[in-house]
Amino acid sequence: MGRQVRTRYAPSPTGYVHIGNLRTALYEYLVARSMNGKFILRIEDTDQERQVEDAVDVIYNMLKVCGLKYDEGPDIGGPYGPYIQSQRRDTYLPFAKELVEKGHAYYCFCSKERLESMRKEAESRGETFMYDRHCLRLSSEEVEEKLASGEPWVIRQKMPREGSTTFEDMVYGSITIENNMLEDQILIKSDGLPTYNFANVIDDHLMEITHVVRGSEYLTSTPKYNLLYDAFGWEKPVYIHLPLIVKPDGSKISKRKGDASFEDLLEMGFIAEAIVNYIALLGWSPEGTREIFSLAELEQAFDIRRISKSPSCFDIEKLRWFNAEYIRTMTPEKFYSLALPYLKEAITNKDIDLFKVSRLLHIRTEVLTEIPSKVGFFNELEDYDLGIYEHKKMKTNLENSLESLKAALPVLENLEPWNEETIHSSLLSLVESMGIKNGQMLWPVRTALSGWQVTPGGAIEIADILGKDESLRRIRIGIERLEKALA
Numbered sequence: 001m002g003r004q005v006r007t008r009y010a011p012s013p014t015g016y017v018h019i020g021n022l023r024t025a026l027y028e029y030l031v032a033r034s035m036n037g038k039f040i041l042r043i044e045d046t047d048q049e050r051q052v053e054d055a056v057d058v059i060y061n062m063l064k065v066c067g068l069k070y071d072e073g074p075d076i077g078g079p080y081g082p083y084i085q086s087q088r089r090d091t092y093l094p095f096a097k098e099l100v101e102k103g104h105a106y107y108c109f110c111s112k113e114r115l116e117s118m119r120k121e122a123e124s125r126g127e128t129f130m131y132d133r134h135c136l137r138l139s140s141e142e143v144e145e146k147l148a149s150g151e152p153w154v155i156r157q158k159m160p161r162e163g164s165t166t167f168e169d170m171v172y173g174s175i176t177i178e179n180n181m182l183e184d185q186i187l188i189k190s191d192g193l194p195t196y197n198f199a200n201v202i203d204d205h206l207m208e209i210t211h212v213v214r215g216s217e218y219l220t221s222t223p224k225y226n227l228l229y230d231a232f233g234w235e236k237p238v239y240i241h242l243p244l245i246v247k248p249d250g251s252k253i254s255k256r257k258g259d260a261s262f263e264d265l266l267e268m269g270f271i272a273e274a275i276v277n278y279i280a281l282l283g284w285s286p287e288g289t290r291e292i293f294s295l296a297e298l299e300q301a302f303d304i305r306r307i308s309k310s311p312s313c314f315d316i317e318k319l320r321w322f323n324a325e326y327i328r329t330m331t332p333e334k335f336y337s338l339a340l341p342y343l344k345e346a347i348t349n350k351d352i353d354l355f356k357v358s359r360l361l362h363i364r365t366e367v368l369t370e371i372p373s374k375v376g377f378f379n380e381l382e383d384y385d386l387g388i389y390e391h392k393k394m395k396t397n398l399e400n401s402l403e404s405l406k407a408a409l410p411v412l413e414n415l416e417p418w419n420e421e422t423i424h425s426s427l428l429s430l431v432e433s434m435g436i437k438n439g440q441m442l443w444p445v446r447t448a449l450s451g452w453q454v455t456p457g458g459a460i461e462i463a464d465i466l467g468k469d470e471s472l473r474r475i476r477i478g479i480e481r482l483e484k485a486l487a
């Protein structure tokens with residue numbers, strides 16, 4: 001029996017959730033759930049130069065909207081708390097001091113200016129700057145003296161200079177890094193707070209994390225973390241690094257370049273379930289060809305061994321397809337509740353039954369934000385170009401459109417009650433008695449009712465929603481305009 005599986009989502013709060021962060025959270029969650037483990041939320045805020053206001057709320061909200069319930073976290077507590085690193089500030093220094101004593105770390109007193117000038121010099125030679133271990137040479141007396149005199153200090157990790165460090169990643173296999181590539185990174189900063197790199201390892205250990213899931217940009221840092229585990233003599237977690245997510249043109253996704261964050265996608269009219277489903281497939285593939293998975297189904301199907309290491313492509317068109325699928329299969333009531341804010345944006349006329357309008361849109365909608373542009377004609381009849389009465393396939397022109405409208409008007413004026421069934425049967429018996437094609441009646445009526453060339457729903461549904469008075473008014477306007485044009 002191994003340890004109980006414990007994973008954590010450990011975001012640094014930035015104020016928005018990048019697609020890659022969402023995928024990390026989702027996979028951490030799925031690894032835990034698929035192995036009967038615990039999923040923990042930990043906020044890594046010790047490295048933040050500026051705290052983005054409400055940044056943590058953005059993270060809570062994303063997890064909630066996506067249904068990623070965590071078993072322990074800042075707002076719900078748990079046996080390993082607190083779960084916000086800035087509230088654990090006193091935890092880390094004693095561990096760093098332990099490393100100094102064991103010879104795996106050392107105090108560094110180098111000034112910002114010294115480091116900056118060395119960095120510039122290295123850059124001018126086209127090299128990446130690595131700290132030159134200046135302070136490693138200090139004797140313990142010198143260190144004591146400097147500490148006693150109150151000189152500012154940091155604690156750095158002492159990396160081995162020789163050899164290499166190898167670790168096994170569950171996705172990428174065996175990874176080896178030459179130790180001389182590893183910088184003596186800072187563990188405790190001059191403000192006494194740990195760097196992200198240090199706090200991350202300490203907390204993963206203290207919180208008994210068994211599986212670390214994160215983006216492949218951390219692959220090359222992992223040897224540094226492992227050297228820390230070794231220095232303390234701690235058991236290392238299993239590593240699961242996830243492939244890069246790129247755009248269809250192969251470039252990286254970045255908020256700065258205007259690529260959508262999770263919040264942006266919601267605002268663009270995508271629904272959380274569809275986003276989660278699509279994101280789950282960016283790097284993981286189930287057996288078989290099935291693509292639609294609810295979160296509960298993902299929990300069952302997910303398998304770490306089916307994570308791929310090749311970059312996965314985030315294609316917003318593919319996400320639209322998922323979104324349309326989710327919309328299509330939801331209940332009319334659920335769709336109505338999601339569509340309502342968008343319907344209200346375009347339709348202020350209180351006589352219009354918005355539930356009926358949502359029924360017309362339901363199977364035709366890919367993203368919610370497209371709704372307002374599809375239903376404005378219900379609100380009011382705008383001026384329209386008479387050319388839209390002409391339709392080749394329907395065999396309509398201005399003349400026969402006028403005839404149909406003139407024939408329909410008295411029939412509809414006398415229609416009681418007014419509903420889809422009665423409108424349907426009255427117009428179709430008129431078609432029969434006139435000996436024309438259905439389209440020659442329904443196209444002109446729909447056009448007169450909407451003034452639009454393309455509408456969700458046809459003449460009958462639109463007439464029903466507009467109601468008798470408004471439908472008759474619009475048909476009369478159509479007749480008047482066509483008569484004028486043909487006179």
Ligand code: GLU
Binds near residue numbers: 011044200213218
């Ligand atoms: N705080 C890190 C981040 O936001 C976490 C990396 C990790 O999961 O170890 O990227």
